[in-house]
Amino acid sequence: MFSVQLLNPAQTLPFILCQNRDQEAIPSNADPCGFSYPDCVYTKGKDLLSQSAERTRRLGVDKSCTVFIDGKQECIRDNDQWINCPDGGEVGDFVKRIELASKKSVYATWKREKTARD
Incomplete structure (x- = not known):
């Protein structure tokens, strides 16, 4: 079981726009874009993101x-x-x-x- 944490769109939208300026640099441009991750990201969140990115790559989605x-x-x-x-x-x-x-x-x-x- 995992918990869902909703983030404030006023905080996440500027982060997404910042990352999208240099899509080739994602995810390494998260820190320069000034986003602070919630604690849950460091465990289950990172695993879920990795699994999602790997599945996307396997499917050839670009x-x-x-x-x-x-x-x-x-x-x-x-x-x-x-x-x-x-x-x-x-x-x-x-x-x-x-x-x-x-x-x-x-x-x-x-x-x-x-x-x-x-």
């Missing part, structure tokens, strides 16, 4: 807005445009894909349970 639905890369938002998004990038398009993925998941679960009972 854009900050890469959308995955049910484990499949669906769309990438880059330079204010959706790319590699053949089914559309509007809210309704995402809703349809999420609903379809959910229905497939529910059906797969039902089928597994039915097979186990038979």
Whole structure:
């Protein structure tokens, strides 16, 4: 179990903007950007961040807005445009894909349970 600590956006937004000025330097530019980490970051937080960064690297994600639905890369938002998004990038398009993925998941679960009972 881990605890969630919400940070004040008035403090975190300037930090994020500072880091984004030199994205290649992330995470080593955290100290120069003047961010003070809460105590929880030094244990579980660092581990979670490392795991997230490693998973992102393994998936080949190099854009900050890469959308995955049910484990499949669906769309990438880059330079204010959706790319590699053949089914559309509007809210309704995402809703349809999420609903379809959910229905497939529910059906797969039902089928597994039915097979186990038979």
